[in-house]
Amino acid sequence: MAFPDTRLRRLRYNKIVRHMVTETHLRVEDLVYPLFVCPGTGVKNPISSMPGNYQMSVDVLVEECKIAVSKGVKSVLLFGIPEHKDEHGHVACQSDGIVQKAIRAIKAEINDILIIADVCNCEYTTHGHCGTIIDNDVDNDSTLKTLADQSVSLAEAGADVIAPSDMMDGRVLRIREALDLAGYEKIPIMSYAAKYASGFYGPFREAAESAPQFGDRSTYQMNPANSDEAMREIAADIEEGADIVMVKPALSYLDIIYRTKHEFEMPTAAYNVSGEFSMVKAAGEKDWIDEKRVMMEVLLSIKRAGADIIITYHALDAADILNGQK
Ligand code: PBG
Secondary structure (H helix, E strand, O other), X not given: OOOOOOOHHHHHOOHHHHHHOOOOOOOHHHEEEEEEEEOOOOOEEEOOOOOOOEEEXXXXXXXXXXXXXXXXXXXXXXXXOOOOOEOOXXXXXXXXXXXXXXXXXHHHHOOOOEEEEXXXXXXXXXXXXXXXXXXXXXXHHHHHHHHHHHHHHHHHHOOOEEXXXXXXXXXXXXXXXXXXXXXXXXXXXXXXXXXXXXXXXXXXXXXXXXOOOOOOOOOOOEOOOOOHHHHHHHHHHHHHOOOEXXXXXXXXXXXXXXXXXXXXXXXXXXXEOHHHHHHHHHHHHXXXXXXXXXXXXXXXXXXXXXXXXXXXXXHHXXXXXXXXXX
């Protein structure tokens, strides 16, 4: 049927009818809030390129988690800034490591929270790469051991979900085996399955103090030009035991999110990364865009593309808006 029988504007006529035919719904439960934990007490260092985000000591972090939970944001993703770094990132595997301490402190005070622990070496190595360096490149197989050790240590501390973000081949398998062997067969793995070598991670590297000291990450993270390869990465991670697969970044990769959801029908996460966040913030501060409106449009687009879970620094602001809509 064509015009004039069909008039698509009929279903936009007023707010109630528009709500009735809304196809995509963003929920507070979809959001995961990333947080940066550092040594000390009472520390709340602003991250200049990510307004409203901080490096927080454990005590401050616990309070921030309470605020998140009170707004209905019950999932957090933790990144650590350790006191000392080493060649291989062994500091990430210690039971008194910064994230391990943070997890214990959060769990001691908050019941109703899901802690997702990022697993990667880049915040813990002196050179800022995501694994052990041999011949000027990250060595895949020796890095797997550290990643598995880090995962078990985080699970021991009480992490609810393990999220490897390193892009080594075979890490999901090794981590799954190590978790099972240690008795953590119930702990799910959310793998950063299709993670691109992206310029959008810039602000995060300030936040996590994890910028590579030489070269870049293109021997392990994916080429932004490729999407069939992303499907192979995702298939491999599922085969190895990933419970949730992630696409990262989100906004320039909505086609990848769409393909992932449709080809694999797995719980799919998307990481609305630091650079995507900071662009919205910066343009908002200049009054070039309506920040809150653009934020909600961005998050909705990620959901519409197929993401079930959205990791975003906007989580608390978005929760305020979603809670206000109820
Ligand atoms: C660690 C890691 C990175 C991000 C999440 N985990 C940075 C990187 O790969 O350099 C980026 C997150 C963001 O930009 O918000 N490998």
